[in-house]
Amino acid sequence: MKGFLLTDHKAKIRYHDLLGDGPPILFLHGLGCSSSFDYPQVAAFRELQQHRRILVDLLGSGYSDSPENFSYSMAAHASCLEQLIEHMGLDNFYLYGHSMGGAIAISLAGKCEQRLSGLVLSEANLDSGGGLFSRRIAGHEEGGYLESGHQTMIRNARASACEEWAVGLxxxxxxAVYRESKSLVDGEARSWRQILYSLNIPRTFIFGQKSLPDPEESRLKANGINIEIVDNAGHSMAWDNPAGLATAIQRGIHFAG
Structure with missing residues (x-):
């Protein structure tokens, strides 16, 4: 695992950099998760093996540092990742983001569009308001969440047989989890949807089959966004069907040409 020091925050982002001769793919994970946990199996499938695969743990997640003076907003995460991209000298790469990581990926794409070959999202947050879990977390005051809410979320994840998310939390x-949830609920002045629609690069949005029907499917298609579906999977498609997700990501890359 490699690390990059963000001097402004005195904290390191850590990531796996898996070798491949093909264009790089930068992976960004969802709320309470980490790329080092979610994506090694996805990245190992034949469909993606020819690519250089960069699996990033966001600040506050996985093996990366957790500075308490960091805002953990989607925009702040994107700014840190922009520095990482500059440090690594990435060009002509693909950006993949899931759920919260999708919102960050969209924000990042708006900053480095000229470097990108394509954007692939899976059930990304596109508007303010958050999702089921981020709304539940953001409904606490920060102190209350830190005191007991976080442990309650972990216990509830285990009780609902979602061991993977419990481990990630x-x-x-x-x-980080609290402030990220607040950022997802509050949104930004320019929505992630508006940024996504404005990008002049190939864009793919992936749904898990069990998440459908979803009115977003036709709405995104109408705005020129390629749709892929992962069979036998819901929102947590990296855990439900990693081979199917790898295939969908590769199709998104093929769509980008």
């Missing part, structure tokens, strides 16, 4: 900073 345990490895995440409660401060």
């Amino acid at each position: 345990e490895a995440s900073s409660p401060v």
Whole structure:
């Protein structure tokens, strides 16, 4: 695992950099997760093996540092990743983001569009208001969430047989999870949807089959966005069907040409 020091925050982002001769793919994970946990199996499938695959743990998640003075907003994460991209000298690469990571990927794409060959999203947050879990988390005051809410979320994840998310939450900073949830609920002045529609690069949006029907499917198609579907999977498609997700990502890359 490699690390990059963000001097402004005195904190390191850590990531796996898996070798491949093909164009790089930068992976961004969802709320309470980490790329180091979610994506090694996805990245190992034949469909993606020819690519250089960069699996990033966002600040506050996985093996990356968790500075308490960081805002953990989607825009702040995107700014840190922009520095990482500059540090790595990435050009002509693909950006993949899931759920919260999709909102960050969209924000990042708006900053580095000229470097991107394409954007692939899976069930990304596109508007303010958050999702089921981010709304539940953001409904607390920060102090209350840190005191007991985070442990309650972990217990509830285990009780609902979602061991993977419970493990991810345990490895995440409660401060990060809370502030990320608030950022997803509050949104930004320019929505992630508006940025997505304005991008002049190939864009793919992936749904898990079990998440359908969803009115977003036709709405996104109408705005020129390619749609892919992962069979036998819901929102947590990297866990439900990693081979299917790898295939969908590759199709998104093929769509980008």
